[in-house]
Amino acid sequence: MAKGIFKRKQERGDLLQGTLDLLILRTLQRGAMHGWGISQSIYTVSQEVLQIKEGSLYPALHRLERQGWIRAEWGQSENRRRAKFYQLTSDGKRQLAEETAYWEQFARAVHLILKMG
Amino acid sequence: MKKFLFSLRRQLLNNRWEDELDEEIRFHLEMSKQQKMKAGMTEAAAKRAALRDFGGVEQYKEKTRDAWGWRIIRDTMQDIRYGLRQMWRNKGFSTVVILTLGLCLGANTAAMSLLKNLILEPYAYKDTRNVVLIGTRYLKIPEYANGISNLSIPQFRYIEENQTVFESLGFIDPYLEFDMEAEGGLERIPGDRVTPGVWEATGVEPIRGRTFTQADLDTFGSRVAVISERLYRRVLGAGQDVFADDIRLDGNTYKVVGVMPESFYLNIDRSDVWIPRDIYSVDAHRNNHSYWALGRLKAGHTLEQASIELDQLFKSYSEQYPEDQREVEVTGKTFDGIPVNDVVTAQVPMIKTAFISFQVVTLMVLIIGCLNVSGMIMVRGLARLRELAIRHSLGAGRFRLARQLLTEVALLFFFGLLVSYLVFDGFIHLTYVLQLDEIPWGQSFSLDYNLFWLSLGLAAVLTVLTGSLPVIGVLRSNLQGLIQANALTHSGGKGKHRFHAFFVMGQIAFSTLLLVLSGVSLLNLRAVLERDLGFERQGRVGVSVPLPSYRFGRDQAAYLEQKEPFRRRALERLSELPGVIHVSAANRIPGSIDDMGHSDFTMPHYTIGENEVNPNALRNNISPGFFETIGSDIVLGRDFADTDTWESQKVVIVSENVVDRYFKDLDPLGMQIRFWGNDLTIVGVVEEIQDKPFFIPETDFTLYFPLSQWEMYAYATTFILNIQGRPEAYIDTIRQAMLEVDPNLTMTITTFEEVFGLMVFAQELPMQLTTLFSVLALFLTAIGLYGLVSYVVAERTREFGIRMAIGATPRSILSMVGTWSIVWVLLGLFFGIAAGAVVCFLLTPVFTDINPMNPWVFVSAAAIIAIVAVLASLKPALRAVRVDPARALRWE
Known part of the structure; x- marks a missing residue:
């Protein structure tokens, strides 16, 4: 029975755990942005490869806010509507640097393995 | 910490936060829609596409909420709010469950408190376990072998001089009465004469002043007194400062040095004053056995060691008196001690029997109540599976739903608990009505919280065990499938009905058993009351x-x-x-x-x-x-x-x-x-x-x-x-006449009827209590049965509608419902009667005056159950007959 209770379906095409956080932080390095803006930015910058379910952005944003890596503020959007803008905190910047370094290291490792004879 | 405060602020701003999340997501969807419309979609298509790209809105909202640590607090608050709303919406159900729990828990706690205060732990000394009542034991006389008999002064002095196991030893000359000079003349008050060792042996601290010591006796020559809280209040009420003014007892002046708390007493009777007893300078009579001794065991010494030493002491003591040897031989006489809290059970075994029967009865009622509550909660939970399935599909997690069901049960318990306190209080008043306060040592009943929690725990275990069935159902079942199959309203009901019916059957069985018991004890009491006392008591x-x-x-x-x-x-x-x-x-x-x-x-x-x-x-x-x-x-x-x-x-x-x-x-x-x-x-x-x-x-x-x-x-x-005529009417006249003979008299006037009340106490009490509790049980069973039949009828409304639409007569519907419930009632009766027969057989020695296997008792119990069963199921069964086919088919 216990197994039944804990069974969770794994959604296909999910981003690697933690990757979304990295993408958000990196995107916000360019300046304060609202959720919609972040999703569009990730989509276009990744040359339309990384299609994330837009909704999944919000749990991640709130998680990051809770960690203290980003800060949220209500402001006016380009079409003069009220929107919630997120921006990096100094903690967030440090975290981004760390995660970027880690990711690069990881990607290099994967790259090396794929390249091996 | 910072994070926590942050969470907390969010929590407090909960509603605003929810609104903001809504707005944030709405903004996102709006932007998405506009982008798609710019690309040439119609507004409706763009809206749909935006939603599709976003994914399940509620689901992501839920996950966003999860991102914050305060989820548990918020969910619990929400569960409680929701639970309260549910309770309010189902007022009938909630009232019945809460009342049932309240009655059962309250009654059971009261029963256990009574048992504890009166029988199991009548004395509340410091480390009462180590306090031993010392006296003589007659090992070869069956009637006395379990109890302890009195000591003489020389015996006490011999034990005191030679013992090594007790750290302190006190002497009690009990059940005395003194004339106390009070404002309105002489007053007769109960008291004991004791040695200072009693204060050390009991270890109870006075609430005012101090107890007396050997030094006091040397200074004041025995003219010191410790008084009870009761007397203290009475004297204070009369505006006297007891510590400054001396009191006069039997014509002598005593200096009051301390006040003992209400809970303190030395023998199974309440004293108002304790004054010193000089046992050393008097020439004590060897054959006057009217005293007790209390000893406090030294740390690390056991009762067995004390027993062995006392036995040896008796041997050496009785060697001084060869003329007693034959009696010692025949009676198996020796010194011995029993823990002071075992005194009541050892000295008056019949009182113990009476109270244990009371305990068993209340336990049965508790079981009936729990069966009731379990049955109701379970059935209601199962009935709500459909609602739960819908909420699950809207994004509520399984654990969340299960937790919510548990919260609802917990809420019912909480309110049940509140009610049970009132019930407990009521029972305490009832003990006065039943004149339990006439038991001399049982004058202060208080709520024993440990027992209260114990009762609660017992009920909680019983109820949660069964009440959690729907919770498990929620965790396991294919909720989505349930909706699709629309299975909940029409099938799958048989099993749960059987379960529910099983509970109701259990209740009927227990109620029958209780009725049989109360019938038997009623007959027994009647027989006892009709016993020829050999003298008259009227007038x-x-x-x-x-x-x-x-x-x-x-x-x-x-x-x-x-x-x-x-x-x-x-x-x-x-x-x-x-x-x-x-x-x-x-x-x-x-x-x-x-x-x-x-x-x-x-x-x-x-x-x-x-x-x-x-x-x-x-x-x-x-x-x-x-x-x-x-x-x-x-x-x-x-x-x-x-x-x-x-x-x-x-x-x-x-x-x-x-x-x-x-x-x-x-x-x-x-x-x-x-x-x-x-x-x-x-x-x-x-x-x-x-x-x-x-x-x-x-x-x-x-x-x-x-x-x-x-x-x-x-x-x-x-x-x-x-x-x-009635002697009560003469009491004042008698008192007046006696005071004419001697104006300084104190007197106690007691009618023989009052004395008779105490004579039959051990027979009367079980009867009153079993009767009271069987009425309660009957009531609970009726509720259980009513609930069961109502529920079954409600569930099968559609079926009945169809049957009536295709020509079934009301009579046949009634007989369908009737037969079904009669079978369960008969099963319950069968088990109840069988259990009653066994219990009565076992209790034959307790019911002294009748043969408990009286067929009439069983027949009447069965008849009462049958009547109650019919009455309880009649109303809901008739509801089945009145089903309007057209409406019933619309019933969803």
């Missing part, structure tokens, strides 16, 4: 008057000059009162718990056997006319007369059972009995009377001595009156 009243030596003296001259003339004057004055038929005097009221001590007697013509002990006499000193006054017959010989005086031949009247036992084929008149070193001539034989309360094992033979030949030893006299 009889006893006026107990002390003859304190400080006023009446203590020698023969004092008797002749003071006590005798006083008695004559009082008898004369009382007989002049209107409505008084007979007056006489005695040393106690027959049947009362007052015990004038056990003293053995011998008969010159009778040689006791090898392992036989001398018979014990229950000593009644009476004046001529006593038997006439109490309505008892003299079977043989004569009553005492005024010619039986101090100088004349000492005479005795014996009870019929003495003749039956020791004078079988002889004419007892004129034969001799030897008692306290006197040869007494038997001048009469009277019918046997019930001379002690029924719960005290009867081992003694009642002997009657003329007051005129013995009263010089008496410190009190009881005048007994036979009055026309």
Whole structure:
């Protein structure tokens, strides 16, 4: 029975755990942005490869806010509507640097393995 | 910490936060929609596409909420809010569950508190476990083997000098009464004389002042007193400062040094004053066994060690008195101690039986109640599976739903708990109505929280075990599938009905059992009440008057000059009162718990056997006319007369059972009995009377001595009156008349009916309680049955509608519902009757006056259950018949 209770379906095409956080932080390095803006930015910058379910952005944003890596503020959007803008905190910047370094290291490792004879 | 505060702020701003999240997502969807419209989609298509790209809105909202740590708090708050709303919406259901829980828990806690306060732990000393009551034990006399009998002063002193196991040892001269000078004249108060060791042995701290020490006795020469909280309040109420003003007891002045708390008492009777007893400088009588000793075990010493040492001490003590050797041999006499809290159960086993039966009864009611609550919660939970499935599909997690169901159960429990406190309180008042406070040591009942939690835990385990079935159902079942199959309303019901019905059957069985028990105890009580006591109690009243030596003296001259003339004057004055038929005097009221001590007697013509002990006499000193006054017959010989005086031949009247036992084929008149070193001539034989309360094992033979030949030893006299009409109406007149004879008298006036109440206490109490609780059980069972049938009918409304639409008659529908419930009721009855038969068989020795296997009891119990069952299921069953087919088919 216990197994039944804990069974969770794994959604296909999910981003690697933690990757979304990295993408958000990196995107916000360019300046304060609202959720919609972040999703569009990730989509276009990744040359339309990384299609994330837009909704999944919000749990991640709130998680990051809770960690203290980003800060949220209500402001006016380009079409003069009220929107919630997120921006990096100094903690967030440090975290981004760390995660970027880690990711690069990881990607290099994967790259090396794929390249091996 | 910062994070936590952050969370907390969010939590407090909960609603605003929810709004903001909504707005944030709305903004996102709006932007998405506009982008898609720019790309050429219609507004509707763009809206759909935006939603699709976003994913499940509610799902992501839920996940976003999860991102914050305060989820548990928020969910719980929400669950509670939701639960309260649910409770309010289902007022009937909630009320029944809460009342059921409240009644059961309250009653059970009250029962357990009573049992604990009265029987299991009557004394509340410091580390009561280590406090031991020390006395003599008669190992070879079955009636006394479990209890402890009194000590004499030399025995106590011997133990005190030679023992090594007790760190402190106190001596008690119990059940004394003193005349206290109070504002309104003399007042008679109960008290004990003790040695200072008692304070150390009990270890109870006074609430005011201090207890007395040996140093006090040296300074004040025994004129110090410790008083009870009760007396303290009364005296303070009279505006007196007890510590500054001395109190006067029996004409002597005592300095009050301390006040003991209400919960403190030394013997199974409440005392108001404790004054020192000098046991060292007096020349104590070796054969006066009327004292107790309390000892506190040294750390690391066990009761067994104490027992062994006391036994050895007795051996060395009795070596000094070779003339006692035979008695010691035959009775198995020795010193021994029992934990002070075992005293009641050891000394009066019948009271223990009475209370355990009460406990069993309340436990059964608790089980019935839990079955009820479980059944209801389970069925309701299952009925809501559909609703739960819908909420699950809207994004609520399984755990979340399960937790919410549990919250609802917990809420019901919480309110049940509140109600149970009220019920408990009610029961405590009821104990006064039932006159349980007449049990002398049981005057303060308080809520024992440990017991309260224990009851609660018991109920919680029972209920949650079954009440959690729907929770497990939620966790396991394919909720989505349930909706699709629309299976919930029409099928899958059989199993749960069977479960529910099983519970109801259990309730019926237990109720039947309880009814049988209460019927049997009712019959037993009736039989006891109808027992021939050997004397009449209607219109009889006893006026107990002390003859304190400080006023009446203590020698023969004092008797002749003071006590005798006083008695004559009082008898004369009382007989002049209107409505008084007979007056006489005695040393106690027959049947009362007052015990004038056990003293053995011998008969010159009778040689006791090898392992036989001398018979014990229950000593009644009476004046001529006593038997006439109490309505008892003299079977043989004569009553005492005024010619039986101090100088004349000492005479005795014996009870019929003495003749039956020791004078079988002889004419007892004129034969001799030897008692306290006197040869007494038997001048009469009277019918046997019930001379002690029924719960005290009867081992003694009642002997009657003329007051005129013995009263010089008496410190009190009881005048007994036979009055026309209700004696209560005469109490003031009697008091007035007595004060005319002696204005300084203190007296206690007791009707024989009051005495009778205590006599039958051990029979009456189980009867009252079983009856009360079986009514409660019956009520709960009716609710259970009503709930079951209503629920089944409601669930099958659609089915009944269809059946009626295709031509079923109301009668056939009724019989469908009826047959179904009758089967379960019959099953319950069967098990209940079977269990009742077994229990009654086991209890045969308890029900002393009847054969408990009385078929009428069983038949009536079954009939009552049947009637209640019909009444409870009638209303919902009729509802099935009134189903309107058209409406029923729309029923979803």
